[in-house]
Amino acid sequence: MAKGKAGPFELPPLPWDESALAPTISARTISLHYGKHHRTYVEKLNELVAGTQFADMPLEKIIAATVGGEDNRKIFNNAAQAWNHTFFWNCLKPRAGKTPRAIEKRLDDDFGGIGKFNEEFSNAAVECFGSGWAWLVDRNGKLEVISTSNAGTPITMGATPLLTIDVWEHAYYLDYENRRPEFVKAVIENLLNWTWAEEQLDKAKDLRRAA
Numbered sequence: 001m002a003k004g005k006a007g008p009f010e011l012p013p014l015p016w017d018e019s020a021l022a023p024t025i026s027a028r029t030i031s032l033h034y035g036k037h038h039r040t041y042v043e044k045l046n047e048l049v050a051g052t053q054f055a056d057m058p059l060e061k062i063i064a065a066t067v068g069g070e071d072n073r074k075i076f077n078n079a080a081q082a083w084n085h086t087f088f089w090n091c092l093k094p095r096a097g098k099t100p101r102a103i104e105k106r107l108d109d110d111f112g113g114i115g116k117f118n119e120e121f122s123n124a125a126v127e128c129f130g131s132g133w134a135w136l137v138d139r140n141g142k143l144e145v146i147s148t149s150n151a152g153t154p155i156t157m158g159a160t161p162l163l164t165i166d167v168w169e170h171a172y173y174l175d176y177e178n179r180r181p182e183f184v185k186a187v188i189e190n191l192l193n194w195t196w197a198e199e200q201l202d203k204a205k206d207l208r209r210a211a
């Protein structure tokens with residue numbers, strides 16, 4: 001994701017129409033998830049940083065500056081959730097295509113193939129206790145699956161996120177009720193944007209080269 005400007009932050013437009021992910025994710029879910037939940041994180045963040053030392057920082061910097069501390073927990077939660085959601089929308093694509101070839105090789109090397117990756121990613125998403133996120137990340141040139149709780153985000157963990165699934169109940173409850181495994185399976189099978197993942201991988205490589 002491009003390094004953003006400082007606040008006040010805006011809710012970025014979705015990369016597709018609200019109905020474009022149906023039937024895997026309904027327009028009603030997207031309307032609520034994006035239009036209410038994501039919007040609220042952005043609006044709340046703007047309220048919280050107004051007049052503070054965070055007001056002139058880009059989103060990534062606010063997240064890095066507030067992670068782990070008690071004092072700015074609310075700012076971290078809203079900033080990280082704003083970032084995570086924008087990233088998540090880009091990880092989803094209607095009628096997503098095959099895995100791009102460059103990443104397929106990496107999935108072979110680091111997981112033993114796309115099938116094994118899907119299994120590991122699905123387990124991380126399904127087993128994430130309570131609210132959180134499952135991620136495919138690149139850490140020091142190796143692909144890993146991790147999960148984070150609540151607003152947790154890999155950008156504070158020395159890892160470059162490539163793909164994510166939001167497994168907060170607000171992401172699936174209207175369409176799947178409590179059946180999180182069905183939601184996760186449907187997203188993995190139908191919506192993962194591997195082109196986006198590959199673009200993130202290229203960026204991670206460029207950053208390592210520049211370091």
Ligand code: FE
Binds near residue numbers: 033085166168171
């Ligand atoms: Fe969410």
